[in-house]
Amino acid sequence: MLPDLQSHEDRRGIHIDQVGVSNVRYPLTLPLRAGGEFNTVANLSMTVSLPHYLKGTHMSRFMIALNERKHQFRPDTVHMVLKELLDLLEAEEAFVDMEFPIFLARKAPVSREQGLIDFNFVFRSMSSTSGTNDKNVGVKANVTTLCPCSKEISARGAHNQRSEITIDVRPASDEFVWFEDLIDIAERNASCELYPILKRSDEKAVTERAYDNPRFVEDMVRDIGKDLLGLLHAGKILWLYVASRNFESIHNHDAFARIERGVRGPLLNPREGVDVAITA
């Protein structure tokens, strides 16, 4: 029988907030709001809290849980994975984070030529043995932004660029937020959405639409923020974060803005009441 150092007693008196595996690459299949599923590749982390009296966690159990429950690594079923981690690792808190690209079918605005457009999805979740649960749902969606100032002051044209919109929300405990909902909010507030395929008639349409809908980086976070505040006030979400990063076509640096509102949950707050036995 090989010794099990990790199960030894630890006397430093320091509780560990999170310990586990990260940067795990894994293929997943996920549901779409419109029905059906899509295949993707996720970057995962799985961690647990470790009480001050234990020397280490058992890393292999995370990867075994992943292999056995891979079909549950999705927003609506990850609570079963969290429960499994709490049990397997005898932990008070368990955490699963996932990031992966999303692929949605999209038709060009005029020609209706269809392709796939990609976004990034971020999902964070935690459960504790005392019954606390928390989730954060987010997307990174690229869009077109066209500068209102450049349009206003110039005799012709206006600078525009690809911008990355980040939206993160904390759904209320019995609410489900599709990543498609967040993408919709990002895109409908942009100068124009992006397309995988644009024929000439489509390119004319998106060029003119962007020119007709100029948006500062400030407008992006305010208009998206306004839609998200609607969800907040309706009790569907408890917290929101929105940022826009514009890869300015006239500069070599980015324009950036962010807004945060509502109440962060245990996922984003430091752990309360941790018993720190240490005497410095």
Added chain:
Amino acid sequence: MLPDLQSHEDRRGIHIDQVGVSNVRYPLTLPLRAGGEFNTVANLSMTVSLPHYLKGTHMSRFMIALNERKHQFRPDTVHMVLKELLDLLEAEEAFVDMEFPIFLARKAPVSREQGLIDFNFVFRSMSSTSGTNDKNVGVKANVTTLCPCSKEISARGAHNQRSEITIDVRPASDEFVWFEDLIDIAERNASCELYPILKRSDEKAVTERAYDNPRFVEDMVRDIGKDLLGLLHAGKILWLYVASRNFESIHNHDAFARIERGVRGPLLNPREGVDVAITA
């Protein structure tokens, strides 16, 4: 006279937490604890809050401030930059973030052959017109970790790897924390520190030192955490975060652990009391 859209009134009633420029690359010169200076290249962001009644900020003023006050982009003088941004942009809050590599001279343990070893430094700062100030100081320091379990159970050898230690602290308002202090704390708790130059006599020394000092990812954050808690209890810092990411030599994923203690300042907390005029 060209129109100034940014100065127009905004009626959406949404205060913007931060707006400005990011991903700005700029050469800086910084002081060393041991005396003297070093040259580096930073990635910078400079932002301000924007009241709900203004449409936009004036992006060019950030870059003008950078160009005029480049010698003040260092931890001990950045408050002058923040004050300048508050004035120039008529803002209630201003933020400057900086990331750059640090280069320290390091002698090999036996041969004393000297080279430069590099780390990453992260510095975040804010000031408000109401007198609030906050700073976070952090490093990313790579070290060697050697697995205690692998050593204990194996007849010979033990797996070891490069690990990335992240330390972030919030210095008390009248305290200064050198990045070298944080690097010292990361390195003295590792299985071994890294070196730019190792001759054979040195390689023997570091191999044996690592073998004699095995450290789990849990040990890394506990031992570093213990040293940082010493600073917390002494009132030198108000908050601490430490994480270790081990690029496991036996896996294709990483082992990860983190600890956070103390009180986050305004830099990391959502802005309180924001006047949201919106009616959803």
Added chain:
Amino acid sequence: MLPDLQSHEDRRGIHIDQVGVSNVRYPLTLPLRAGGEFNTVANLSMTVSLPHYLKGTHMSRFMIALNERKHQFRPDTVHMVLKELLDLLEAEEAFVDMEFPIFLARKAPVSREQGLIDFNFVFRSMSSTSGTNDKNVGVKANVTTLCPCSKEISARGAHNQRSEITIDVRPASDEFVWFEDLIDIAERNASCELYPILKRSDEKAVTERAYDNPRFVEDMVRDIGKDLLGLLHAGKILWLYVASRNFESIHNHDAFARIERGVRGPLLNPREGVDVAITA
């Protein structure tokens, strides 16, 4: 009818070697040597040559081809995509490059606990209307390397680390090279292969195996090179490249070695005989 600038005549007399779309993210399904398939997400580029007398190519046609022929984006059928691009874009040469993660089932050496291990696959291909075809097949496979010098000179232990092995080959025209074949060659010449799941009995096995099989970065490229030279001499491949990048656990920089042998094909050589009409 919208004007079609791209079809206009160009008078600069400069043939373009490659023009098209790149950084296209797309989900693909690919076959495994052992039978069955796996789902992944690829980064793609699709380009064609453009004769000196044409102003531009038609970018939307690449994305239409991708959407219509997505099932043919695999090493054994991509020639049909290339033919389609030659036709659609009236080009002399067409190119398709793909990079994606591969997932293989892998059992731990002692416990036989099974998980998925990931590698990166790179595939480059071209066809011309004159009948030239060329392919390059490559993998990036991470492995464990343990330093022979460190082992030899130290009283105990030996530094080891994760290393990234790059293998690229040019299969002979009627030969097929599985990416699994290249992974096998990388792994069997390493100090040890990596595993997704290792229980204590497995960790003992891989620690000792690595210690018993020390490999310099030079050994990695020579031993892998030797196996690949076997394929070259047998006429299965026409060209080989192998590199090892060791993320040294005792340094903050990498050790690197590379070997190249055989005859590069048109994919890697500058285009011959391009008609340059320009008078400087």
Added chain:
Amino acid sequence: MLPDLQSHEDRRGIHIDQVGVSNVRYPLTLPLRAGGEFNTVANLSMTVSLPHYLKGTHMSRFMIALNERKHQFRPDTVHMVLKELLDLLEAEEAFVDMEFPIFLARKAPVSREQGLIDFNFVFRSMSSTSGTNDKNVGVKANVTTLCPCSKEISARGAHNQRSEITIDVRPASDEFVWFEDLIDIAERNASCELYPILKRSDEKAVTERAYDNPRFVEDMVRDIGKDLLGLLHAGKILWLYVASRNFESIHNHDAFARIERGVRGPLLNPREGVDVAITA
């Protein structure tokens, strides 16, 4: 006396093209065409060839050479570093590669407000004991491109974006090519150059200039190629490569084009006449 495994005889009969250190981060000071110097941080690799009869190279000697000759890591003096590596490591061929950001002062077009604009420089060099020398000099310069098709077909506006121009050249043996020369060529052929600081009057100027100078990705490589072909035909350079990557503001993928002309030198060609003693 510690054993020196690296100096042992190797019997696999496989010459190694390059072995050494890579991903070395180091602060450098470099000259500017306009006079004066600038400070930057480089990513370096230093390698040598290894004859088939030697087991390994001596890695510490690269880093010692870097530390002792850091002032010679610049395009006009790196031949002294190469000579040192040939001597120190008793090698037939030595290679030094460097990548670093360049910072140039730039005034806004109307307001003349001055800031720093950044580019990336790539420098590759080799020398052999038989007298072969080769250098490649390159830049990555970001610019604005505005789409001619979008402008032509749209009633108003035109999509534009940040584009990354890559230029690499092989200077003739007694010619010196400043990186500023390559940046000039990239920028003067773009729709517009980028600026660190733009006030409203400047923003009007660059918006209109870009609108008045539309450029396809094909135009970028042809017009830059034409300027570089001028250097080629004048005998100042022996080889050229130019690529444009447009981060399309209407798509989530990039448009890409490349041109290569002239004769690659030993740096880019596989090593000729390598004695492969292996019998497969």
